[in-house]
Amino acid sequence: MKYDKSFKWKSNHSIHRLTYHVVFVPKYRKTILYEKVCQRLSELVYEACKTNKWFLHEFSIKDDHVHIMIQLPPNISLSKAIGFLKGGTSKVIREEFPELREFLWGDSLWQDGYFAETSGKIHETRLRQYIRQQREQE
16 A cells, blocks of 8 residues: 555544654674565564555664554554563564574563654644644634
8 A cells, every 4th residue: 555644544433644654673683684574574564454454654774773653543552562572573583583582582482562753644733732822813
């Protein structure tokens, strides 16, 4: 699906565009996201988004971290979606690339936690101004 800044989902009683910028990193910030691992990780993330009907606006993999711009429906929390993504990709990547065990100890590919921020079409300052103006129009 082509990226569209105005992409919104509709349900029976709401219209929503809940988009997040998320960053997560491999354990110990190791630079292990190289060619074959990158390719497989991309396949897994796209597959997870398609299966769960999440809209993946942007996706980028660096050697030591991953950036995702993802849109979720309101009935799934961001933490749950990231848990699915990190848990599922960790299991498969560690099984398919046993050589990573040399760099990673324990049972996870990813560092605990993640960075997340909301993203939208309107800058926060403009949104604050818009909301304030609503009071003035009464």
